[in-house]
Amino acid sequence: MIAAVITRTGEILYSALNHVAEQEAGDIEPQGTALGTDYEAFGTPPTPTAGIPIVGISADHLAWIEKLGANYIGFTNPFDHPVNIDPDAVTVAEWYKDAHIARIEIPWQDFSDGGRHKEFFELVLTFQRDTRLYLGVYAETQPRGIRRFAWKGLVFDPQLPVRVPLRLAGTHLRLRLVMVVFNQGRAMLKDLRIGWNPGGTS
Numbered sequence: 001m002i003a004a005v006i007t008r009t010g011e012i013l014y015s016a017l018n019h020v021a022e023q024e025a026g027d028i029e030p031q032g033t034a035l036g037t038d039y040e041a042f043g044t045p046p047t048p049t050a051g052i053p054i055v056g057i058s059a060d061h062l063a064w065i066e067k068l069g070a071n072y073i074g075f076t077n078p079f080d081h082p083v084n085i086d087p088d089a090v091t092v093a094e095w096y097k098d099a100h101i102a103r104i105e106i107p108w109q110d111f112s113d114g115g116r117h118k119e120f121f122e123l124v125l126t127f128q129r130d131t132r133l134y135l136g137v138y139a140e141t142q143p144r145g146i147r148r149f150a151w152k153g154l155v156f157d158p159q160l161p162v163r164v165p166l167r168l169a170g171t172h173l174r175l176r177l178v179m180v181v182f183n184q185g186r187a188m189l190k191d192l193r194i195g196w197n198p199g200g201t202s
Helices: none
Strands: 002-006 012-016 054-058 064-068 071-075 092-096 099-109 116-127 132-142 147-156 162-170 172-182 189-201
Touching (some): 054 099, 064 099, 116 132, 132 162, 147 162, 162 172, 162 189, 172 189
Antiparallel strands (some): 054 064, 054 092, 099 172, 116 189, 132 147
16 A cells, blocks of 8 residues: 655655554564665765655755755754755755655653753664664753754664763753655654753752
């Protein structure tokens, strides 16, 4: 079976259901399966498959662009929503073929005590075993508006949870995960945990 969706920009995205939902044990790749060259980063724009975008990221991993035909969407600030963008606004250092930009937003959290300062020390992510994606994590705290960015790069067949140091403090935290996901590659986040310690009250 094939699942299809139409995005706000009019793109039609499709995938086999066994690539976006739980799989039977027999459908999961054996451990040690090679990544495959289609999932590697390119230094120049790759030739896309008809109807499927390519994704470009700047060298500092803060600006992202998705190209489908003559249309470009993206952002130069990771906390902005994707919009139609001038391709000249992003100096692309890495290109990914047959891929999309995916984002997961965790809105402001006070961890049930908005008046207490906290030390946010890590983000722990657990992915499905045969996941293929590239990951950037962007975090911000209140009340001072301090932001931190971590580029984890390739997440592929992780045996252990992916740990991302945050090194932030504040009363509230928000996170944005921005990912390159592939049209033919599976990407499933199974669990997300935020490690923190309580501090003093404001």
